Every structure is written in structure tokens, then in C-alpha cells.
Amino acid sequence: QAVVTxxxxxxxxxxxxxxxxCGSSTGTVTSGHYPYWFQQRPGQAPRTLIYDTxxxxxxxxARFSGSLLGGKAALxxxxxxxxxxxxxYCCLSHSGxxxxxxxxxxxxxxx
Amino acid sequence: xxxxxxxxxGQVQPGGSLRLSCVASGFTFSHSWxxxxxxxxxxxxxxxxxxxxDGRDRDYLDSVKGRFTxxxxxxxxxxxxxxxxxxxxxxxVYYCARAADGWFADWGQGTLxxxxx
Numbered sequence: 322q323a324v325v326t327x328x329x330x331x332x333x334x335x336x337x338x339x340x341x342x343c344g345s346s347t348g349t350v351t352s353g354h355y356p357y358w359f360q361q362r363p364g365q366a367p368r369t370l371i372y373d374t375x376x377x378x379x380x381x382x383a384r385f386s387g388s389l390l391g392g393k394a395a396l397x398x399x400x401x402x403x404x405x406x407x408x409x410y411c412c413l414s415h416s417g418x419x420x421x422x423x424x425x426x427x428x429x430x431x432x
Numbered sequence: 433x434x435x436x437x438x439x440x441x442g443q444v445q446p447g448g449s450l451r452l453s454c455v456a457s458g459f460t461f462s463h464s465w466x467x468x469x470x471x472x473x474x475x476x477x478x479x480x481x482x483x484x485x486d487g488r489d490r491d492y493l494d495s496v497k498g499r500f501t502x503x504x505x506x507x508x509x510x511x512x513x514x515x516x517x518x519x520x521x522x523x524x525v526y527y528c529a530r531a532a533d534g535w536f537a538d539w540g541q542g543t544l545x546x547x548x549x
Contacts (some may be wrong), residue, residue, distance in 0.1 A: 366539045369534070372534030386502065412536075421468075423478060425476050
């Protein structure tokens with residue numbers, strides 16, 4: 322089974338910009354991996370921010386955006402807010418959206 | 433408002449069985465693909481299973497194949513996960529999730545399964 326990798330932790334200043342990445346042990350991440358990004362605050366269920374690389378849900382704050390960058394999927398937060406402090410998970414499909422592998426998560430600190 | 437409410441979690445001994453349920457409201461359940469995702473205490477998320485419309489098409493995490501069965505009852509707006517031959521490593525909060533504009537659009541609050549002797 323493929324392994325999906327994320328930065329264990331990142332720190333961003335309030336108002337700053339940070340990019341989280343999501344790589345695959347199988348090689349370059351493409352749109353065919355249907356990258357997803359999730360936010361999970363302590364004690365809460367996850368919520369989906371980005372699906373299929375760059376698509377946002379109605380509840381996704383505009384300051385979040387998804388892309389492909391340097392062979393990985395990327396989540397960019399522009400203008401970080403204190404409430405953005407959370408764990409962020411990506412997941413990829415290596416089988417045409419039939420099964421999914423989550424990354425280990427990135428703990429984002431806004432400080 | 434979309435609501436997904438899981439139940440059926442609890443403590444069970446290794447080798448035992450549990451059946452999780454997820455009752456859906458606020459959307460047309462029979463038109464929605466559904467998933468189970470779990471999270472071990474203090475750990476990350478792990479996809480467990482998917483089911484498409486009418487239950488005809490199902491996919492599973494390799495480590496649960498042959499032990500877990502995902503199913504649905506559209507008349508009851510309910511998703512299920514039958515878990516047999518449970519192992520200590522199956523201990524986790526189990527979330528159900530709905531597909532809408534992509535998989536995992538909406539999530540329930542989860543139900544805790546503890547496998548321990």
C-alpha cells in the first residue's frame with residue numbers, strides 16, 4: 322500500500338502564508354490521485370476543505386487553496402487566523418477513487 | 433441541514449463483533465455514496481470502507497477485508513459497518529461520511545470502539 326507523507330508540524334504567524342504538502346511513495350502526485358484536504362480541530366470531527374486537488378466546499382474559507390506543487394499536492398493558507406490552528410490531513414487515491422490513503426497529518430500552529 | 437449520527441460503539445474483547453450504525457438526515461440518502469473512516473486515539477485518520485448506490489459496489493481497506501462489511505438500508509436512511517474478528521488495532525473513533533461534490537463532504541461526530549481484554 323502506498324504511503325502518503327505530510328510535514329509533521331508547521332508554524333505560521335498571524336496574517337502570514339504557509340504551504341502544506343502531500344506526497345506519495347509511488348511518485349509524483351497528479352490530479353488523478355484526487356487529492357483531498359481536511360481540517361480537524363481538537364475534539365472535533367474532521368471537515369473537508371478541498372476535494373479533487375483544488376475544489377472548495379461552500380464552507381471553505383477563501384484563504385485556503387489547493388494545488389499541485391513540485392510533484393506533490395499542496396494546501397496554501399494565505400492570511401492565517403488564530404482559528405486555523407488545527408491538524409490538517411490530506412488523502413490520495415491510488416486506484417481511481419476506489420480506495421484512499423491518508424497522510425499522517427500536519428499540526429499547524431498559528432503563533 | 434445534513435446530519436450523520438453514529439452509534440453502536442463500545443468495548444469488546446479481541447475476536448468479538450460489533451455493528452456500527454449511522455443514521456442520516458437532511459439529504460437524499462439513497463442518492464449518496466457513503467464511507468467509514470476511523471481514527472485511533474491520538475493518531476491520524478484512516479479510510480476503512482466505501483459503498484456506492486444500492487450497495488452494489490463496495491471497497492475496503494486491506495486490513496479489514498474479510499472481517500468488516502459495509503452495508504446500507506436506504507429505507508431507513510442508515511449506513512452500517514459490521515465488524516467481526518476485532519483486533520486491538522481496530523480501536524478507534526469510527527466516523528461515517530457522505531459523498532457530495534466529492535467523497536467525505538460531510539462527517540458525523542463518530543463513535544468509539546475499544547477492543548481490549
